[in-house]
Amino acid sequence: MSTDKMSVKVNVDLQKERQKCNFNIQEVTFIFDGGKEQTLQRKKIEDIALNSGASIDSIPEECLGLKERYDNAVRKSCIYSRIVKNEILEITGLEALGNPVLRRTADAFFKEISPFMLHLGMFVPTIIGQCTEEQQAKWLPRALEMQIIGAYAQTELGHGTFIRGLETTATYDPETEEFVLHSPTLTSYKWWAGGLGNTANHCIVVAQLYTKGQCHGTHPFIVPIRDMETHEPFPGVKVGDVGVRMGFNTADNGFLSFNHYRIPRENMMMKNAKVLKDGTYVKVARHEKLTYGTMVFVRVTLVKEAAINLAKAATIAVRYSAVRRQSQPKPDAPEPQIIDYPTQQHKLFICIATAHALQITGDWLWRTFKDVLADMRGGNTDSLPELHALSSCLKAISTSDSAAYIEQCRFACGGHGYMLSSNLPLIYSFVTATRTYEGDYTVLLLQTARFLVKAWEQVEAGKSVTPTVSYLTLAATKEKVLWNDFAEGIIRSFQAVAARKISACAETIKRHMKTGICYEDAWQLTTVRLVSAAESHCRSVICQTYWNEITRLTASCSTNVKIVMEQLATLYLIYWALERSGDLLRYSTISEKDLNRLQERYEELLALIRPNAVGLVDAFDFRDEILRSTLGAYDGRVYERLMEEALKSPLNDGPVQASFHKYIKPLTKGKL
Numbered sequence: 295m296s297t298d299k300m301s302v303k304v305n306v307d308l309q310k311e312r313q314k315c316n317f318n319i320q321e322v323t324f325i326f327d328g329g330k331e332q333t334l335q336r337k338k339i340e341d342i343a344l345n346s347g348a349s350i351d352s353i354p355e356e357c358l359g360l361k362e363r364y365d366n367a368v369r370k371s372c373i374y375s376r377i378v379k380n381e382i383l384e385i386t387g388l389e390a391l392g393n394p395v396l397r398r399t400a401d402a403f404f405k406e407i408s409p410f411m412l413h414l415g416m417f418v419p420t421i422i423g424q425c426t427e428e429q430q431a432k433w434l435p436r437a438l439e440m441q442i443i444g445a446y447a448q449t450e451l452g453h454g455t456f457i458r459g460l461e462t463t464a465t466y467d468p469e470t471e472e473f474v475l476h477s478p479t480l481t482s483y484k485w486w487a488g489g490l491g492n493t494a495n496h497c498i499v500v501a502q503l504y505t506k507g508q509c510h511g512t513h514p515f516i517v518p519i520r521d522m523e524t525h526e527p528f529p530g531v532k533v534g535d536v537g538v539r540m541g542f543n544t545a546d547n548g549f550l551s552f553n554h555y556r557i558p559r560e561n562m563m564m565k566n567a568k569v570l571k572d573g574t575y576v577k578v579a580r581h582e583k584l585t586y587g588t589m590v591f592v593r594v595t596l597v598k599e600a601a602i603n604l605a606k607a608a609t610i611a612v613r614y615s616a617v618r619r620q621s622q623p624k625p626d627a628p629e630p631q632i633i634d635y636p637t638q639q640h641k642l643f644i645c646i647a648t649a650h651a652l653q654i655t656g657d658w659l660w661r662t663f664k665d666v667l668a669d670m671r672g673g674n675t676d677s678l679p680e681l682h683a684l685s686s687c688l689k690a691i692s693t694s695d696s697a698a699y700i701e702q703c704r705f706a707c708g709g710h711g712y713m714l715s716s717n718l719p720l721i722y723s724f725v726t727a728t729r730t731y732e733g734d735y736t737v738l739l740l741q742t743a744r745f746l747v748k749a750w751e752q753v754e755a756g757k758s759v760t761p762t763v764s765y766l767t768l769a770a771t772k773e774k775v776l777w778n779d780f781a782e783g784i785i786r787s788f789q790a791v792a793a794r795k796i797s798a799c800a801e802t803i804k805r806h807m808k809t810g811i812c813y814e815d816a817w818q819l820t821t822v823r824l825v826s827a828a829e830s831h832c833r834s835v836i837c838q839t840y841w842n843e844i845t846r847l848t849a850s851c852s853t854n855v856k857i858v859m860e861q862l863a864t865l866y867l868i869y870w871a872l873e874r875s876g877d878l879l880r881y882s883t884i885s886e887k888d889l890n891r892l893q894e895r896y897e898e899l900l901a902l903i904r905p906n907a908v909g910l911v912d913a914f915d916f917r918d919e920i921l922r923s924t925l926g927a928y929d930g931r932v933y934e935r936l937m938e939e940a941l942k943s944p945l946n947d948g949p950v951q952a953s954f955h956k957y958i959k960p961l962t963k964g965k966l
């Protein structure tokens with residue numbers, strides 16, 4: 295427990311909740327963080343970054359005007375980046391790029407997003423992933439020292455998903471040994487890049503590479519866009535802000551265009567392909583899609599990003615639900631805490647369980663990513679398609695589930711959840727964007743579906759497949775899978791559902807083709823089912839990973855920790871079995887009686903988890919500075935904080951606003 299938690303006066307209901315908790319909270323914190331060392335490291339980093347108070351705003355961020363908000367975010371980004379550079383990276387090394395501790399700590403500084411986020415989140419990783427060693431030696435130290443600040447400009451006004459359709463050109467001129475960057479149309483303007491509008495002085499630009507009259511497709515280039523002294527855009531560069539957004543308003547998302555703008559040949563990022571001085575194009579990489587590597591990396595990190603944000607929202611909503619009392623279900627009895635309503639438990643406990651499921655799956659995916667990276671360093675790219683399929687569907691489902699459940703947490707807080715000071719609307723506006731950026735939900739599930747259909751064709755041909763799809767053999771028989779309600783049985787049934795959906799998609803594509811249409815059209819006609827099949831596959835991966843890993847991770851834990859972690863994981867499996875009962879009825883032998891029994895077990899689990907609910911969210915161990923919520927603070931002084939925060943509003947700076955004299959008074963006096 296940190297000192298701030300020990301010294302404060304805590305709401306009586308929350309105190310009672312904490313007394314009820316029957317498990318060792320710290321052990322669960324270690325599980326969520328990925329181990330005791332990780333917890334200790336995170337706390338050390340949080341202490342370094344937050345104990346100075348540099349993150350605190352005197353006026354709430356949301357009460358500032360757009361320009362002041364941006365200015366304040368840049369000011370704090372400079373402070374935070376100094377801490378990151380001088381102290382945090384010393385502790386974590388570049389592993390910090392894949393570790394949510396930086397983002398989690400950054401939340402204390404920025405209610406929205408730092409305009410430097412993409413510098414560390416994409417600019418630096420792309421230098422690492424796409425530059426030769428020589429190029430890295432030139433750019434990486436400057437980027438890490440914050441001597442240059444970068445953005446990642448791939449998306450254009452006309453194209454985001456379809457990267458091959460990007461229009462910006464980079465044409466090689468052997469005379470001067472330069473690339474000429476050009477934006478031929480309005481739709482070719484770069485659009486959306488975080489940090490680009492006013493902050494960055496360099497930018498990674500993804501453009502169609504032309505040399506010797508031939509187009510070689512999209513490649514990344516490092517492009518200086520502003521003068522390092524004056525920060526003026528260079529001649530030939532047009533750059534600005536894309537306008538007000540639903541969230542991300544301090545992230546400085548920008549547009550960018552080029553008018554025959556020249557950069558040295560060496561600024562092409564040449565790890566995967568090169569252009570020689572004479573203009574000869576040389577392919578280095580063994581796999582066509584290695585230039586998409588930064589996207590795979592960010593998709594992998596987004597799974598844990600989804601988990602952390604959901605854990606924050608759940609912490610706010612559960613603590614608030616323990617403090618809030620409403621209605622009178624029994625005559626003459628006191629108003630219950632709203633967390634005692636089973637419907638409230640149904641809204642909230644799945645959020646706690648999902649945060650664990652995604653965090654554990656995110657850890658597993660990160661380890662898989664590192665293994666594939668190691669294989670690729672040895673020249674073996676065989677496991678890349680599986681990693682792409684996994685990272686695509688897990689990014690899609692984790693961000694989509696997290697956004698939906700964060701909104702559910704907001705609903706669970708009634709009217710006060712609608713206050714920006716609850717922080718729930720801001721968390722939601724951030725997370726709902728993650729469903730779109732770095733690959734839209736549907737588009738990514740269809741990428742996974744491509745892999746699954748191919749894997750199914752291999753199974754049909756009697757060939758072996760990779761471990762994450764080995765369950766496809768379950769579809770080889772048309773028999774329904776035998777239902778049983780042990781965890782392993784539920785997981786097996788989810789796999790059978792996915793397998794049968796995938797095989798049905800493959801059959802549907804073939805059936806369409808028999809009518810004479812081409813494969814691409816047959817694929818399009820099947821996409822609604824393909825998305826559903828990929829979603830089922832992804833859910834079975836999450837369920838299996840969550841169950842296997844939680845069993846492994848709790849093996850040496852105390853009994854009550856084992857029990858509560860198993861209750862949560864079982865709740866997660868049963869919740870999804872009930873949600874997908876239609877699929878189970880179709881593809882397994884589950885009966886109405888089995889479903890009724892599952893429903894009963896689900897409700898029993900809600901009651902069993904209830905006394906530990908506050909302990910479970912305390913175990914996520916968010917400092918108040920990171921939660922930034924009037925409803926979710928550790929002490930539960932909800933009403934006092936709502937009032938204190940309301941009084942900070944500029945609209946409370948006096949009893950009468952100027953608008954009364956300017957407009958209302960003339961109106962009421964009939965003079966307007």
Ligand SMILES: CCCCC/C=C\C/C=C\C/C=C\C/C=C\C/C=C\CCCCC(=O)SCCNC(=O)CCNC(=O)[C@H](O)C(C)(C)COP(=O)(O)OP(=O)(O)OC[C@H]1O[C@@H](n2cnc3c(N)ncnc32)[C@H](O)[C@@H]1OP(=O)(O)O
Pocket residue numbers: 371374375376378379391396397400408410411412413414415416438440446448449454455456457458488583586587589590592595678679682731732733734737741744745
């Ligand atoms: C120093 C101090 C600083 C202080 C900072 C303060 C705070 C910061 C704190 C912390 C920061 C840390 C972390 C931050 C974390 C994250 C960053 C946050 C925000 C990010 C913002 C968002 C940025 C973006 O959105 S960038 C743009 C992303 N764009 C996309 O994702 C586009 C989506 N489209 C695609 O990916 C592809 O085009 C496609 C849809 C997949 C299709 O591609 P296409 O070329 O058309 O290919 P095709 O469909 O024909 O398939 C061919 C073949 O290739 C396979 N394939 C496709 N993609 C891949 C791939 N990536 N890898 C491997 N294989 C791939 C595909 O499956 C096909 O295979 P096959 O033929 O079927 O076998």
Ligand SMILES: Cc1cc2nc3c(=O)[nH]c(=O)nc-3n(C[C@H](O)[C@H](O)[C@H](O)COP(=O)(O)OP(=O)(O)OC[C@H]3O[C@@H](n4cnc5c(N)ncnc54)[C@H](O)[C@@H]3O)c2cc1C
Pocket residue numbers: 412446447448449452453454455456485486487488542547727730731732733734735736737740
């Ligand atoms: C907050 C935010 C920050 C961003 N930051 C960056 C950044 O830093 N750098 C950067 O380069 N980009 C950035 N982006 C852009 C982002 O990557 C794209 O918006 C995203 O990849 C989706 O592409 P799109 O906007 O072209 O959507 P579209 O592709 O136009 O999608 C619109 C709809 O069409 C559907 N659709 C599209 N193609 C298909 C298909 N083949 N099959 C079926 N349905 C399809 C989609 O499912 C969706 O429903 C950011 C976006 C946001 C919102």
